[in-house]
Amino acid sequence: MGRVAFHGVTKRFGDAVAVDDLTLEVEDQEFLVLLGPSGCGKTTALRMLAGLDEPTSGTIEIGSRIVNGVEPKLRDVAMVFQSYALYPHMSVRKNIEFPLKSRRVPSSERRALVDEAARAVGLEDLMERKPGQLSGGQRQRVALARAIVRRPQVFLMDEPLSNLDAKLRVQTRAELIELQRRLATTVVYVTHDQVEAMTMGDRIAIMNAGRLQQIAPPQEVYARPANLFVARFIGNPPMNTVTGRVVDDGFELPGGVVPGASGTLDAMKARGIAEVVIGVRPEHLRVDADGIVPATVTVIESLGHERHVICRLVDGQMIIVRQASDVVPPAEGQTVRLTTDPANLHLFDAQTGERLDLGLVGADGPAAELAGS
Amino acid sequence: MAIESAVPFSATVDVAEPVTTTVAEPPNRGLAKKILWYALLTFIALVIFFPIYISVVNSLLKPDQIARRPPSFFPSHPQWSSYSKAWSQGHLGKFLLNSAIVTGIIVAFEVGLSIVAAYAFAFLEFPFKRTLFTVFLATLMIPFEVTIATNLDTIVKLNAYNTYVGLAMPFLATGFGAFLLRQAFLQLPKDLKDAAALDGYGHLRFLTRVVIPLARPGIAALTVFAFLSAWNQYLWPLLVTKDQRLRTVQIGLGFLRAQQIDQVNVTFAGTVIAVIPLFLLLVVFQKQLVRGLTAGAVKG
Ligand SMILES: Nc1ncnc2c1ncn2[C@@H]1O[C@H](COP(=O)(O)OP(=O)(O)OP(=O)(O)O)[C@@H](O)[C@H]1O
Ligand SMILES: [Mg+2]
Numbered sequence: 001m002g003r004v005a006f007h008g009v010t011k012r013f014g015d016a017v018a019v020d021d022l023t024l025e026v027e028d029q030e031f032l033v034l035l036g037p038s039g040c041g042k043t044t045a046l047r048m049l050a051g052l053d054e055p056t057s058g059t060i061e062i063g064s065r066i067v068n069g070v071e072p073k074l075r076d077v078a079m080v081f082q083s084y085a086l087y088p089h090m091s092v093r094k095n096i097e098f099p100l101k102s103r104r105v106p107s108s109e110r111r112a113l114v115d116e117a118a119r120a121v122g123l124e125d126l127m128e129r130k131p132g133q134l135s136g137g138q139r140q141r142v143a144l145a146r147a148i149v150r151r152p153q154v155f156l157m158d159e160p161l162s163n164l165d166a167k168l169r170v171q172t173r174a175e176l177i178e179l180q181r182r183l184a185t186t187v188v189y190v191t192h193d194q195v196e197a198m199t200m201g202d203r204i205a206i207m208n209a210g211r212l213q214q215i216a217p218p219q220e221v222y223a224r225p226a227n228l229f230v231a232r233f234i235g236n237p238p239m240n241t242v243t244g245r246v247v248d249d250g251f252e253l254p255g256g257v258v259p260g261a262s263g264t265l266d267a268m269k270a271r272g273i274a275e276v277v278i279g280v281r282p283e284h285l286r287v288d289a290d291g292i293v294p295a296t297v298t299v300i301e302s303l304g305h306e307r308h309v310i311c312r313l314v315d316g317q318m319i320i321v322r323q324a325s326d327v328v329p330p331a332e333g334q335t336v337r338l339t340t341d342p343a344n345l346h347l348f349d350a351q352t353g354e355r356l357d358l359g360l361v362g363a364d365g366p367a368a369e370l371a372g373s
Numbered sequence: 374m375a376i377e378s379a380v381p382f383s384a385t386v387d388v389a390e391p392v393t394t395t396v397a398e399p400p401n402r403g404l405a406k407k408i409l410w411y412a413l414l415t416f417i418a419l420v421i422f423f424p425i426y427i428s429v430v431n432s433l434l435k436p437d438q439i440a441r442r443p444p445s446f447f448p449s450h451p452q453w454s455s456y457s458k459a460w461s462q463g464h465l466g467k468f469l470l471n472s473a474i475v476t477g478i479i480v481a482f483e484v485g486l487s488i489v490a491a492y493a494f495a496f497l498e499f500p501f502k503r504t505l506f507t508v509f510l511a512t513l514m515i516p517f518e519v520t521i522a523t524n525l526d527t528i529v530k531l532n533a534y535n536t537y538v539g540l541a542m543p544f545l546a547t548g549f550g551a552f553l554l555r556q557a558f559l560q561l562p563k564d565l566k567d568a569a570a571l572d573g574y575g576h577l578r579f580l581t582r583v584v585i586p587l588a589r590p591g592i593a594a595l596t597v598f599a600f601l602s603a604w605n606q607y608l609w610p611l612l613v614t615k616d617q618r619l620r621t622v623q624i625g626l627g628f629l630r631a632q633q634i635d636q637v638n639v640t641f642a643g644t645v646i647a648v649i650p651l652f653l654l655l656v657v658f659q660k661q662l663v664r665g666l667t668a669g670a671v672k673g
Contacts, residue, residue, distance in 0.1 A: 052567050073573035085564035089586045102573030146572075 001061065002028045002153040002186035004049065009058030011044050011210075019043040020210035026154075026188060031180055033201035038235070039371045041210040042190040046156050047189060055114070063153060073102070078147035079156040082163070084139050086131040092118070096145045103150075105150075117149035120179065130140050137168045144176075148183060155187045161196065173200060194234055198222070206230050224346075230351035231279050231346060237308060237320045239361075243350055251278055254315040256293040258345070268306040268356075275350035282308065282322035284344035287330055291337030295319055297330045311336065316335045425648075432456070434642035439637050452638065459629065459643035467618070468625030469647070471537075472604060475621060479543040479603040484596050487550025492580055494551065495558035496566055506555075512548040514609075525612055539613045540621070544603060550595050557591030558584060593661030600654055622647045 004026040011019040019041040026032045034042045047053040048060060051072035059066050067075050078099070086095050096117055100110045121141040131139055140160060147155055157186050162171045177200055180187050191197055197204045198218045205215040205227075214226035225231035231239045242357075244251035246268050250260040258278065268276070287309070295311035307329060309321040321338065323329065329334050347356040431439050432455055433448035459465060493499070494506050524543045533539035561584065569579040587591065610621045620628070626643050633639045655662070 047567075050567075050571060052570065072570045076377075077571070079568070079571050081564045081568060083562060085562060085565045085568035087565065087568075087583055087587075089583075098574075099572035102578070 004154055004186060004188060005061040006045070006049075007061070008057045009045075009048065009055045009060060010052060011041070011048060012056045017210050019055075022207075022210075022212055024205055024212055024215055026186055029184050029186055031177065031187045031189065031200060031202045033197040033204045034188065034207060035194060035197040035201075035204050035233075035370035036192065036207035036213075038192060040207045042192070042207060043158055045207075046079070046158055046188060046190050049075075049154075050077055050156055051075050076152050077154045077156055078150050078152040080140075080143045080147050080158065080160045082159040084131075084143040084163075086139060086142055090129055090132050091128050092123060092134070092142050092145075095131065095142055096123075096149050099146060099150050113149055114145075117145040120148060121145045121175075121180075136163050136165075137172065140164060140172065144179070147341070148179070151183075151185075153186065157187065157189045159191055160189075161191075162193070169196075176200065194236065203229070206233065208233075224355070225279075226355050228277060228279070228348045231348065231355075235281055237282050237322065239279045239281050239346070240285070240319045241277050241348070242313070242317055242319070243264055244276055244278050246274055246276060251276060253278065253293055254313045254317065255295070256259075258292055259342075273349060273351075275358070276356065277348040277350050277353070279346035279348060280340050280344055282320040283320070284340050285321040285338050286340065287321060287323075287336045288339040289337060293338045294335055295338055296335050297332050300329055300332055311338070427473040428641050428644055432638055432645050434638055436636050436638050439641075454669070455638040455642040456646065458633075458636070459639045459646060462632065462639070463625055463629035463643050464617075465622065465625060465629075465643060465646055468620055468622040469650070471619060472622040472647075473650070474537055475540045475610070476600060479544045480596060480599045482541070482545035483547055483550050483599045483603075484592065486546045487554050487595060488580070488585065488592065490546075490551035491554030491558050492576070492584065493553045495561075496576075496584075509548040509551055513552065517543075521609070521612070524609075528613055535614050535616050535619060537619070540610055542608065544599075547599075551601065552593055553595050553598075554588065558589040561587055563568050564603065590661050593658050597654060597658050601651065604651060661662070 005170045006022045006024050009019060010017065010023045018108055022041075022045060034045060036042055044053060048055050049062070051067065051070060055068065059068055061067065062075055062077065087098065090098065093114060096114045097110055100113060105113065115124070117126060121144050123138070123141050123145055126134065126138060131142065134142065140163070143160065157176075161172055164172060173196060190198075202219055202297060203215055203217050204221050206213040206221065208229050214221060214230050216224075216226075221230060221234055225234060225239070228241065232241065242253050244253045244258065246260075246265060247251075247255060247257060250265070251258045293313065295313050297311050298317070299310040301308040301310065302325065305325055307325055307327075309323060309330060311319045311321065313319060319338065348354065349356055424653075427444075427446075430446060430448055433451040433453070434445065435452055438445060438448075490509075494502065494509075519544075528534055528539040528542060531539075531542075533542060565583055565587075566579065569583055574582065605623065605626075606621070607623045610624050614624075615621055626640065626647055629643045630640045
């Protein structure tokens with residue numbers, strides 16, 4: 001019912017390509033997050049879904065219907081704008097009522113629907129205020145209520161939390177998810193905040209420069225990034241990535257050789273891959289006297305519950321190690337050796353940046369994981 | 374001081390310190406500044422108000438009192454009869470009605486057409502939009518006097534000479550109004566249009582329910598400007614009418630002066646009567662007008 005699909009959708013503004021050949025499906029009642037850096041085309045994708053912009057090419061489906069060329073009001077979608085776009089001259093009640101009025105819903109029914117929507121977001125006591133007399137969080141609720149009052153098939157939200165302070169954002173995040181479950185509707189949610197994406201999304205679609213990079217559940221995006229862009233974009237602090245040369249017994253990094261299984265290495269050589277980017281998340285690195293790669297500790301950042309040990313490899317590349325605060329910290333300036341469980345290594349093609357799923361060190365490597373799942 | 378002004382560079386260097394002086398500014402200085410400002414504003418208000426006051430005073434004096442030197446600034450025995458004379462002998466009732474009709478037509482069309490034109494320029498995309506808008510702006514540079522002969526010719530050819538239509542026609546659409554309101558409309562958040570589209574409102578209903586209510590100060594300002602310029606017209610009504618019955622009040626005043634050459638007080642009374650509608654208009658629109666004039670200066 002509330003299924004949404006993009007098929008090869010491209011949007012150009014003059015010469016600039018805002019969305020490039022986007023194909024993705026959102027299932028009914030799914031909470032899909034569109035995540036990506038500023039200017040990557042998230043808003044444009046959402047606006048095409050709403051009917052506010054028409055795609056240059058490709059088709060868009062809502063429900064089981066192709067909606068290209070269909071007017072926004074006939075698409076049965078509601079949108080929450082980043083700016084909220086409330087009508088400043090109308091009271092909260094009038095704002096929420098506005099979409100019903102255009103649809104000529106009888107006034108008694110209208111009243112009931114408006115009250116219900118207001119109750120769903122906790123606005124009952126503010127109904128006669130004007131938007132100018134509300135706090136940011138309250139305005140955001142009005143925008144939500146105005147969207148849910150129509151009971152649309154699909155909700156579109158464009159960074160609806162970005163104008164709230166950090167504390168309110170955490171609270172509203174949870175409320176939004178609750179609301180979505182309760183209303184059992186599909187949500188397409190745009191954000192550039194990866195924490196929002198990880199916590200809210202059933203799946204995350206990551207975009208960069210108009211192109212879809214990966215679409216997967218949050219855990220998978222984190223555990224198995226499809227390419228270097230996703231690997232570096234998701235995670236805080238970001239994944240460490242170092243380029244290594246493929247040698248006979250593994251991958252040569254500055255200061256040491258990370259062992260690789262002969263099968264993997266052979267496969268790489270067969271494909272003519274001479275260089276790979278090795279990625280490892282800061283929390284998967286350990287300081288260990290028997291470690292493989294030497295590094296000098298430059299700065300230690302303590303966050304209370306954890307600590308970031310910032311090191312430099314022999315050639316100056318930065319590596320971040322995330323430690324629990326109960327681990328004994330190294331001293332600044334000390335040279336340590338770093339190691340990790342081979343299962344935690346990610347390999348990427350140095351040329352294309354694509355993930356290489358060849359298995360790194362025998363049966364424990366990521367390839368085995370994939371085969372088992 | 375003299376040295377500083379002789380050396381401009383040192384003077385500019387000195388200016389770079391106002392921050393410290395404002396911080397250290399004693400409270401008295403703020404007050405002194407305020408007093409100075411109010412004194413200046415009062416003076417300007419008096420200068421503007423003086424001729425109006427004199428007109429009222431003169432309308433209540435006897436003709437020979439007006440000519441007397443030194444002039445009197447207060448009528449000790451106000452002669453209200455000048456007003457009834459002006460009204461009846463000057464046919465001001467008829468002229469005021471004509472002015473009201475012509476002004477009403479002009480204001481209604483100018484404001485209405487400006488609203489739709491401004492809407493198009495602010496919210497719609499269409500070919501040659503920029504060029505067209507430039508053309509609109511360019512018309513602001515042409516003084517009306519330049520087009521007056523052509524306009525008269527057109528009006529005559531349209532058989533509209535000596536009619537209300539002819540009086541109003543050249544002013545029904547103005548580039549100024551479209552320009553003014555476009556600026557007002559552009560101040561509105563762009564998302565509102567999109568939100569309204571999703572809420573099911575097309576152009577017309579978006580215009581009437583969202584744009585017009587939100588741009589009221591700008592529209593009110595345009596209404597007042599349109600009213601003032603239409604009401605105060607002199608040259609065009611004189612040219613385009615030959616008939617006494619169609620003359621507007623400003624022309625009527627001219628005749629009154631010519632007629633009552635020995636009774637200046639009657640002319641003054643007529644002038645005061647002609648100004649009353651404008652005065653009422655300003656009272657009604659004052660709040661909106663001030664907001665309209667400052668709109669855009671202070672956001673939010
Ligand atoms: N109306 C437009 N005309 C021209 N270019 C546009 C238009 N709208 C968007 N773009 C361009 O398309 C690209 C994608 O814009 P979009 O607004 O979709 O980005 P976004 O991912 O939403 O970014 P942000 O996180 O900053 O909101 C940008 O490079 C932008 O400059
Ligand atoms: Mg955006």
